[in-house]
């Protein structure tokens with residue numbers, strides 16, 4: 001994490017659509033980086049940043065670190081009313097190994113595509129492998145909202161944004177109108 005030297009967990013700047021780091025494929029985290037105490041501080045800072053802006057997830061490139069790391073959490077999140085809670089999850093070098101054949105279309109937003117929402121089709125279930133904080137390989141299965149958020153965050157690690165997954169821009173909506181006309185639940 002040579003890009004970041006933090007003394008304590010901090011709220012980080014979130015890069016917006018147009019920043020080149022959002023379009024780069026992120027590098028895997030090395031085992032040495034995993035052991036670096038600054039890495040833990042960086043993860044804590046990602047969690048703080050996600051909570052500060054009511055994100056359901058945050059990927060490292062969004063805060064300018066081109067590494068394969070994402071944090072995910074949803075607890076009665078006001079940006080996603082009525083959605084299932086997701087326990088705090090840290091994904092390091094995640095790789096989706098299986099997608100369910102079923103897809104469902106739903107609304108997505110992104111802290112890097114601020115104020116815009118659009119409808120995206122995603123697999124309703126996925127299986128992924130990733131590394132835990134102590135460097136062990138873990139397998140995670142996810143369904144529903146959790147599967148959608150995982151797919152959205154892992155896309156960030158490949159330089160992809162939800163708008164790239166939209167089949168057309170007819171549903172693209174500013175937050176104000178999205179909340180007024182389209183938000184479900």
Ligand code: NI
Nearest residue numbers: 109110111112
């Ligand atoms: Ni996003």
